[in-house]
Amino acid sequence: MTSRSAALLRSDRLWRVLLALTPALVYLAGRLTSLMIVRWIADARDKDFMDALGSWDGRHLISIAEFGYHLSGQADVDSSPAFFPGMPKLMSLVAALTGLQIRTAGLLISAVAGVVAAYGLVRLTEYVPGFDRFGSLLLVAVFSMAPMSIVLSMTYTEALFCALAVWSLVFLLDERWLLAGGLSIGAGLVRPTGLALASVIGIAALVVIIQRRASWQTWVGAALAPLGFVLYVGWVALQLGNLTAWFDLQRQGWHSEFDWGAGTTRFFIRTLKDAPALLDVANVSLMILAVILLLLSWLQKQPWQLVIYSALIVIQVLGSDGVMNSKGRLLIPAFTLLIPVALFLSREKRVTAVVATVVLGLASCWYSAYALIIYGFAI
Numbered sequence: 372m373t374s375r376s377a378a379l380l381r382s383d384r385l386w387r388v389l390l391a392l393t394p395a396l397v398y399l400a401g402r403l404t405s406l407m408i409v410r411w412i413a414d415a416r417d418k419d420f421m422d423a424l425g426s427w428d429g430r431h432l433i434s435i436a437e438f439g440y441h442l443s444g445q446a447d448v449d450s451s452p453a454f455f456p457g458m459p460k461l462m463s464l465v466a467a468l469t470g471l472q473i474r475t476a477g478l479l480i481s482a483v484a485g486v487v488a489a490y491g492l493v494r495l496t497e498y499v500p501g502f503d504r505f506g507s508l509l510l511v512a513v514f515s516m517a518p519m520s521i522v523l524s525m526t527y528t529e530a531l532f533c534a535l536a537v538w539s540l541v542f543l544l545d546e547r548w549l550l551a552g553g554l555s556i557g558a559g560l561v562r563p564t565g566l567a568l569a570s571v572i573g574i575a576a577l578v579v580i581i582q583r584r585a586s587w588q589t590w591v592g593a594a595l596a597p598l599g600f601v602l603y604v605g606w607v608a609l610q611l612g613n614l615t616a617w618f619d620l621q622r623q624g625w626h627s628e629f630d631w632g633a634g635t636t637r638f639f640i641r642t643l644k645d646a647p648a649l650l651d652v653a654n655v656s657l658m659i660l661a662v663i664l665l666l667l668s669w670l671q672k673q674p675w676q677l678v679i680y681s682a683l684i685v686i687q688v689l690g691s692d693g694v695m696n697s698k699g700r701l702l703i704p705a706f707t708l709l710i711p712v713a714l715f716l717s718r719e720k721r722v723t724a725v726v727a728t729v730v731l732g733l734a735s736c737w738y739s740a741y742a743l744i745i746y747g748f749a750i
Contacts, residue, residue, distance in 0.1 A: 394486075394489045394490050394492075394508065394511050395486045395489060395490070397508050397511045397512050397515065398486055398488075398511050398512075398514070399482075399515075400515070401514075401732060402482070402485060402515055402520075402523060402524050404516065404732065404733070404736055405515075405516060405521055405736040405740070406521075406524055408736045408737055408739075408740045409423065409424075409736075409739070409740040409743060409744060412740045412741070413740075416744060416745070418744055421474070423743055424474075424525045424526065425474040425477070425478075425526045427750055428454070428528075429474075429525050429526035431451065432454060432527070433462070433473050433477065435459035436458075436462040436466070436473045436476075436477070437463075437473050440456075451620055451624060452610070452616075452617065452620060453617065453620040453621050453624055453625070455528070455561055455603055456603060457528070457531065457560035457561035457599075458477070458480070458527075458561055461480055461531070462476045462477045462480060462526070463476075465479060474526055477526030478524070478526060481524055481525060481527065481530040481531065482524065482530075484530040484533070485515070485523050485524070485533070485534070487538070488514070488533040488534040488537050489514070489515070491537030491541055492507065492510050492511050492537055493507040493508070493511065494537075494538075495540060496510060496710070496713075498544045498674050499671075499677075499710055499714070501671075501714050501717075501718075502713075505717055506713055506714060506717030509724060510710065512732065513709045513716075513728060513731075516732030516736050517703065517709060517735055518653070518657055518699055518735045518738050519657075519699040519702075519703060519739055519742060519750065520735065521736075521740065521742070521743050522700050522703060522750065528561050528562050529562075529703045531561050532558055532562045532564065532565070532704050533703070533706055535555075535557045535561065536564075536568050536680075536704060537706060538550075538554055539554035539555050539572070540568075540571070540677065540680060542554065543571070543676055544674060544676060546589075547588075548576070549588050549591060549592050549595070550592075551572055551592055551596070552572060552591065552592035552593065552594070552595030552596040553592075553595060555568050555572055555595065555596035555597070556595055556596070556599040557599060559596075559598065559599025559601075559603070560602075560603055562704065563687075564684060564687060564701075564704045565599055565600050566600045566687075567683035567684050567687055569597035569600060570597075571676055571679050571683065572592065573593050574679060575593075575676050576592065603617075625693050625694055627691055628691065628692055628693075629687075629691050630691065630692045631690055632690045634691070634693065635658070635690070635691075635692070635698070638651075638654075638655070638695040639655055642654075642655045643655065648746070650696055650741070650746045651695070653699065653738060654695060654699050657698065657699040657702065658688075658689055658698055658699075658702075661685050661702050661705065661708055662689075664712070665678075665681050665682055667711040668707065668708065668710060668711055671710070671711055673710060677707045677710070678707075680705075680707055681707045681708050685705060688701045688702055696748050696750065697750060699742075700742075700750050
């Protein structure tokens with residue numbers, strides 16, 4: 372092999388590596404932008420940047436990782452079993468294996484999980500008509516800088532859940548039932564929204580069974596899918612001696628229960644009438660946008676499994692009462708709603724698409740920073 376041939380081979384290998392790393396680089400660029408804006412605003416207000424990344428629900432998860440659950444049946448404590456165990460248990464494990472502090476371990480988990488989710492999004496676009504490589508990277512960029520995406524870089528559950536959920540959906544569309552169901556178990560141990568993912572897998576399995584295409588893997592995958600959620604809620608019930616214990620904790624601590632949208636409707640009316648704060652108006656706007664994007668997802672003829680997943684998350688979020696200022700953040704697991712946005716941008720000239728993504732991303736990152744540092748209420 373000549374020196375010229377060897378140089379070309381090395382250049383080709385380097386190019387392949389860069390192409391393989393592109394989703395990670397795009398995602399991390401978006402997250403770095405968001406963190407820089409948070410740091411800028413935190414410094415201006417003399418607030419500790421690292422403390423902010425472990426605040427709110429992150430504080431509860433850190434407490435659980437360090438001390439375990441407080442099984443008193445009361446929800447107003449740091450270690451309430453209202454919080455699912457997946458993230459705190461993983462934080463404890465990573466901290467034990469690496470020697471890192473619990474909070475640092477949590478931030479590391481979120482960072483790695485976010486990158487894993489980014490590759491899952493790229494893979495997911497293979498099933499959506501109209502996407503090319505550029506469009507898939509736009510989806511990653513939009514996801515990394517979506518409104519309230521700051522939680523993807525906090526000791527929160529969203530990044531880990533999204534990583535598990537997106538790959539579960541990929542395997543579901545591949546009809547690799549055991550992998551889809553297995554990852555759904557993990558998602559169900561991380562967040563209650565895992566029930567929406569498990570429901571999609573169950574519906575998809577039912578369709579295949581009706582079509583007489585089911586194998587034993589179909590049945591087993593569908594049976595596995597809800598186990599994470601069911602087993603944990605069942606464990607809480609056994610520990611507290613009450614079948615509805617987990618749901619009671621949610622209602623006691625956060626006034627959170629499924630009320631068919633009555634609480635959300637009251638919040639809509641109050642906000643549109645009084646407009647008490649920017650974040651309230653923005654949350655109403657995000658909820659309306661979620662419904663519009665859900666409709667667009669259906670009109671774009673996305674795989675029906677993705678549309679149903681989006682719909683179930685939206686119904687779960689908008690149909691429940693609770694801390695209304697958290698609604699924007701609770702929609703982060705509905706990453707499939709971002710597909711119409713990325714697809715629309717990808718049809719523009721590339722320069723236009725990139726500029727629009729950057730501008731919208733900067734605005735979204737500032738909004739995340741505002742919610743976390745300035746607003747002063749739960750995210």
